[in-house]
Amino acid sequence: QGMFNQLMLGLMTPDYLEREVFCCGPEPFMQAVREALAGFGFDMDHYHQESFQAPAAKEEDIPELEDTVPDEGAMAEIVFAASGVTGHFAETDTVLNAAKTSGLNIPSGCTFGVCGTCKIKKLSGEVHMVHNGGISEDDIEAGYILACCSNPIGRIEVEV
Template sequence: MSQFHRLTIKDVRHETRDAVSIAFEIPQSLQQQFHFTQGQHLVLRAHLAGEEVRRSYSICSGVNDGELRVAVKRVAGGRFSAYANEQLKPGQSLEVMAPAGRFHVPLDPARRGQYLAVAAGSGITPILSIIKSTLENEPLSQVTLVYGNRSSASTLFREQLANLKNRYLQRLNLVLVFSREQQDIDLYNGRIDATKCQQLFARWLAVDQLDAAFICGPQAMSETVRDSLRASGMAAERIHCELFLAAGDNRKREARETARALDPQLSQVTLIRDGRALAFELPRNSLSLLDAGNAQGADLPYSCKAGVCSTCKCKVIEGEVEMDSNHALEDYEVAAGYILSCQSFPLSERLVLDFDQP
């Protein structure tokens, strides 16, 4: 899964003024590896001005669409997003990892499901894949989408969502919330905050009857919606969140620097990758295990380095680590010894990590 494959770009479509979607040609030899599940993402790699740049982008295609397409929204100062929006053309190629991620529930054609999806901005990308796939493959299920944007002009996939609404008139409830464009219904104006959630849930949804909720957007919004659903009686295991970027914590970094100065101990670290073992010494409270391993030439997989995408996931075979942030692993995975190496630092004298564990 962590191997890059060079794929040719089949199509580049301008979705809004500051967002494009990119479809890839998948050769027959890679069809199985690039088979995807709704809600998954791709890690893309390019070399820009002599520097390697990796980014994760969610798949926006439905599982029945017959194509593999991601969306890239331009962000301020974003090197890869600017490159994608300004320079990428059909016929060019990018290095791409196979699809990954678990932002979904298995589809069941016999299920009479009730689903809620909440997105803001480019958070609609994996949500669109989930909605399309669910409506097509679960003909008895219903979906409510609450989607926040500044205005209708900035709404990513606006036409596709309108077409889905027309196609599934009785099964898709579409609620567009705009912060800078006035709408006739006051409930649809503003931002998706705690008050808005309370109003929407009270008027539109029987939260306790939802089979699953999918949330994707900024961290603050995602946590607000999650907490509102829990407060309304929804079980935590039915709430699924996907973050594009998590807020950092400078306090932990400062605490590590202080701890290293007071107690400069070394840990003996062994990394298992592709069946080979690499051993080295690492000062505690210095580099993350991901950065330290790659500095030693381990070529460990990664993308976001923010504890969000799970590309750098591995398993602790021996020893103990401290994981600063985790927005990707489930509780049962952590209990089984899995960590995010980009967010983890050694605590024990000896540490063995296995990157080959599924």
């Protein structure tokens, strides 16, 4: 019950990384599925989808997917402003793992984006965050992220 999320995915199909995924439904549902899979490093070549709308008559009528997902081969720069530490990490690394690798401590609990313990302020840049309710829309609009489920895209600066 509720919106599809990573926690549900892990509980319902623990072997999802070994599967072909076929998804059909309204776009918000399919986007939630894509984000959950991408957030766990699923090979999206094994993801297939069909929408509830009629197929496009012309190729130029096909809408672009607006998912921002970490690029497996791309590197990101994370500036931990309060600590004076800067590091380079794969975009597929989470901010929490990058902090730990850098010898920094961000308090965390569930690591699934549910509890909100790892909420930190993002000062600049873009992240791909797939959370499971551990942060409010107001906090996101105010610049907060959950470090456990946020992947850096390009260069970001956080208040850690």
